[in-house]
Amino acid sequence: MSESVLAAEGLGKSFGGDAVFDELNLTVEPGEVVVLLGPNGTGKSVLASCLAGGVSPSEGTVEVPGGVPATTPGATSFLLQHALCLDRLTGRENISFYDRLNPSFTDRWETLVETFGIDDQLDDRVDQYSGGMRRKLELAISLSVEAPLYILDEPTAALDLTMVREVHHQLSKLRDREKGVLMTTHLPMDADVADRIVFMTDAGIVATGTPAEIKSSVPPVVETSLGNADTISDDVIDEQLFRGDGVVRGLLTPEADPSAVADGVSDVRVTDPTYADVFNYYTHLDGQAEKIS
Numbered sequence: 180m181s182e183s184v185l186a187a188e189g190l191g192k193s194f195g196g197d198a199v200f201d202e203l204n205l206t207v208e209p210g211e212v213v214v215l216l217g218p219n220g221t222g223k224s225v226l227a228s229c230l231a232g233g234v235s236p237s238e239g240t241v242e243v244p245g246g247v248p249a250t251t252p253g254a255t256s257f258l259l260q261h262a263l264c265l266d267r268l269t270g271r272e273n274i275s276f277y278d279r280l281n282p283s284f285t286d287r288w289e290t291l292v293e294t295f296g297i298d299d300q301l302d303d304r305v306d307q308y309s310g311g312m313r314r315k316l317e318l319a320i321s322l323s324v325e326a327p328l329y330i331l332d333e334p335t336a337a338l339d340l341t342m343v344r345e346v347h348h349q350l351s352k353l354r355d356r357e358k359g360v361l362m363t364t365h366l367p368m369d370a371d372v373a374d375r376i377v378f379m380t381d382a383g384i385v386a387t388g389t390p391a392e393i394k395s396s397v398p399p400v401v402e403t404s405l406g407n408a409d410t411i412s413d414d415v416i417d418e419q420l421f422r423g424d425g426v427v428r429g430l431l432t433p434e435a436d437p438s439a440v441a442d443g444v445s446d447v448r449v450t451d452p453t454y455a456d457v458f459n460y461y462t463h464l465d466g467q468a469e470k471i472s
């Protein structure tokens with residue numbers, strides 16, 4: 180294995196003969212936050228489980244420092260869907276459980292539960308928690324484990340905007356300590372914390388690169404107000420327009436000249452793509468999105 184803290188090669192997973200993904204290659208380096216971004220149901224959680232050793236891949240290999248994930252528990256701290264906390268225990272009892280179970284568990288949780296604002300609920304049973312509180316407890320537990328690699332499946336799901344930013348801050352701290360992080364998400368704003376973005380659709384991984392590379396992999400965007408949609412629909416790919424905040428946006432066709440599209444036309448602007456545009460480009464421009472004009 181190279182210096183990578185995670186190296187997956189030729190990875191595939193099928194259920195009853197139906198492939199969720201196949202021939203998938205992925206690495207994570209020390210000090211790197213990799214954001215696996217994609218729409219619902221494309222296999223991100225199944226992939227995270229295969230990488231963490233919770234699910235056996237149907238084909239291919241996964242290496243973490245010291246060996247393969249299933250038999251090298253000290254290499255990875257993970258947050259998988261609905262897998263970490265026991266409902267009938269309190270938050271504090273869940274934390275104690277992992278403290279006793281895992282020799283790499285640290286007392287970092289004490290600060291994390293305060294940072295996440297769940298310190299007052301630690302003596303409540305987890306089945307009384309909201310979805311967001313539960314996610315915060317799971318995060319506090321998984322981030323308290325000392326490991327070279329963190330695999331976090333949708334750590335920001337169910338969290339409010341302020342808390343999403345806080346999670347990004349915590350992941351940046353892991354990066355500063357030379358840890359490798361792989362997180363999955365369907366929220367384009369999670370791309371903000373990425374050193375590298377890996378975009379996954381039903382077809383598999385369809386794009387990968389630094390944030391700048393991913394943004395430059397999609398065409399420029401044209402935007403206008405809702406009532407003016409007809410003005411730009413001919414210039415955008417598949418004539419597909421996506422709603423923004425009081426505006427509609429589309430990705431310019433290869434034939435459209437960005438400098439000419441808005442020239443002399445009132446209320447039409449050409450802008451650089453945002454992560455939401457990147458998401459729309461890779462997710463919806465195969466005819467799945469609902470047209471709004």
Ligand SMILES: Nc1ncnc2c1ncn2[C@@H]1O[C@H](COP(=O)(O)OP(=O)(O)OP(=O)(O)O)[C@@H](O)[C@H]1O
Nearest residue numbers: 194199217218219220221222223224225226364365
């Ligand atoms: N144990 C299983 N048996 C059969 N099919 C499964 C199993 N687990 C997952 N799948 C299927 O694998 C596909 C991918 O699911 P997965 O949960 O990995 O998607 P996801 O990208 O994480 O979606 P989301 O963002 O909604 O969480 C889905 O079609 C799902 O039904």
